[in-house]
Amino acid sequence: MAQQSLKIDHILYLLTLDGERRIIQDGAVLVENGRISRVGKAKELADARADRVIDGRAMVVTPGFFNGHMHISYAHPVRGIFPDEQASPLVHVFNLQSAMTEDEEYHATLLGLIELVKSGTVCFLDPGSTKFPDACLQAYEDAGIRVILGECVTDQESPWALPRFPPAEAVARTEGFISKWNGKLEGRLRAWAMPFSYETCSTGLLQALKRVADEHRTGLTLHHNTGEKARQDSVVRYGHTPTAYLQSIGVIGPGVLLAHCLGIDEGEIDCIARTGTTVAMCPVTAAKSGRGVSAHGRMPELLARGVRIALGCDSPNNSNHLDIVRAMNMAAIQYKDARQDLRQVPAEAALEMATIHGAQAMGLGDELGSIETGKKADLVCFDTLRPEWQALWNPVNNLVYNADGRSVHTVVIDGRVVVDAYRQTFADEPRLFAKVQEIGERLQARTGITFPRSKWPMS
Numbered sequence: 001m002a003q004q005s006l007k008i009d010h011i012l013y014l015l016t017l018d019g020e021r022r023i024i025q026d027g028a029v030l031v032e033n034g035r036i037s038r039v040g041k042a043k044e045l046a047d048a049r050a051d052r053v054i055d056g057r058a059m060v061v062t063p064g065f066f067n068g069h070m071h072i073s074y075a076h077p078v079r080g081i082f083p084d085e086q087a088s089p090l091v092h093v094f095n096l097q098s099a100m101t102e103d104e105e106y107h108a109t110l111l112g113l114i115e116l117v118k119s120g121t122v123c124f125l126d127p128g129s130t131k132f133p134d135a136c137l138q139a140y141e142d143a144g145i146r147v148i149l150g151e152c153v154t155d156q157e158s159p160w161a162l163p164r165f166p167p168a169e170a171v172a173r174t175e176g177f178i179s180k181w182n183g184k185l186e187g188r189l190r191a192w193a194m195p196f197s198y199e200t201c202s203t204g205l206l207q208a209l210k211r212v213a214d215e216h217r218t219g220l221t222l223h224h225n226t227g228e229k230a231r232q233d234s235v236v237r238y239g240h241t242p243t244a245y246l247q248s249i250g251v252i253g254p255g256v257l258l259a260h261c262l263g264i265d266e267g268e269i270d271c272i273a274r275t276g277t278t279v280a281m282c283p284v285t286a287a288k289s290g291r292g293v294s295a296h297g298r299m300p301e302l303l304a305r306g307v308r309i310a311l312g313c314d315s316p317n318n319s320n321h322l323d324i325v326r327a328m329n330m331a332a333i334q335y336k337d338a339r340q341d342l343r344q345v346p347a348e349a350a351l352e353m354a355t356i357h358g359a360q361a362m363g364l365g366d367e368l369g370s371i372e373t374g375k376k377a378d379l380v381c382f383d384t385l386r387p388e389w390q391a392l393w394n395p396v397n398n399l400v401y402n403a404d405g406r407s408v409h410t411v412v413i414d415g416r417v418v419v420d421a422y423r424q425t426f427a428d429e430p431r432l433f434a435k436v437q438e439i440g441e442r443l444q445a446r447t448g449i450t451f452p453r454s455k456w457p458m459s
């Protein structure tokens with residue numbers, strides 16, 4: 001079916017994120033057949049006609065945002081139940097996740113998708129937490145979003161209720177998942193191999209999953225945190241640091257996305273950079289869970305080595321929001337403070353991670369991540385007629401330091417308008433919100449995982 005053409009005209013500031021990082025004032029973009037067919041000054045595109053024209057005079061337009069580590073499926077119904085000082089919520093997290101029914105997961109996912117697209121995310125990677133992709137497919141399709149999915153597998157003991165299989169079954173499930181899902185939704189759905197972590201998978205399983213990913217020309221992601229203790233354990237067990245261990249077994253390089261990467265040392269940074277491995281970092285989760293970015297965060301060193309980093313929001317009970325604009329803000333400010341050095345992670349680097357570098361980290365940089373002729377048309381239009389955007393001199397600084405995702409006015413994915421003047425049309429929000437609240441009540445009652453709802457008297 002031929003798609004409507006679209007023109008965004010007289011854009012106040014068009015942040016292309018192209019090779020030169022051009023920022024075009026009074027710019028215009030023409031979208032035809034789901035792709036960007038022309039980009040330039042409005043006067044250069046004056047002859048371009050389109051089925052629909054959006055007035056960009058008050059807008060800052062950016063490429064769509066990428067979220068490289070985002071557990072979408074379980075947390076919305078119980079978001080905010082953990083008290084701040086809950087030392088390790090992970091046991092509860094995985095118990096809640098494993099208790100979700102298909103219907104509950106579908107509705108939690110739908111709410112997550114609304115939050116994602118309304119704050120400008122066009123593509124996210126769910127690191128294996130979705131148990132019922134058949135049920136959720138309709139939600140992804142309705143939202144029009146891009147998604148990278150996989151089945152979480154492990155074959156070793158773990159302190160958490162993770163899905164554990166004999167290695168051959170874990171490989172077969174991954175192979176089956178990728179064969180079934182990769183390329184669905186007109187290519188907007190990608191399927192990857194998703195072992196949970198190196199600690200919870202045998203060497204043989206990790207190697208077999210890498211082979212499966214390579215055979216299908218797709219990616220592999222896993223949780224990867226190291227640090228002093230993990231390094232010592234890993235050296236005793238494997239004779240290498242955790243990252244060097246992955247390299248020694250061949251589970252590294254382009255197509256491998258390491259999530260979090262807190263606590264890595266110089267040698268591990270070097271290993272990631274040399275092998276072309278990519279990284280997803282969740283700055284808000286790191287800060288909120290007190291992970292000690294000043295001691296363990298190495299984003300500046302990874303950036304300096306040219307490693308492609310995507311930002312992530314982890315989960316609605318970790319970050320707890322899904323707003324990549326706020327994640328950009330945290331990435332840009334937390335290292336300035338941690339290092340007491342204002343040169344760390346400039347606003348421009350934060351925006352690159354959310355767009356072009358994030359797309360590259362997720363293996364999609366050839367087609368996405370910047371506003372250039374020939375690329376797929378994923379665009380975010382920010383409404384600057386809001387107090388937080390004033391005064392407007394440097395649109396990158398305003399975006400990263402003043403704004404948040406709530407000023408996202410219009411979102412285009414694959415040439416289709418999925419958020420139109422602040423509204424999505426794929427779900428009835430008040431009904432869904434009530435439903436998800438109900439699911440949260442049922443889930444807590446069923447699992448017995450509850451906490452006092454407030455430290456203050458609530459009557």
Ligand SMILES: [Zn+2]
Nearest residue numbers: 071127223314
């Ligand atoms: Zn995770």
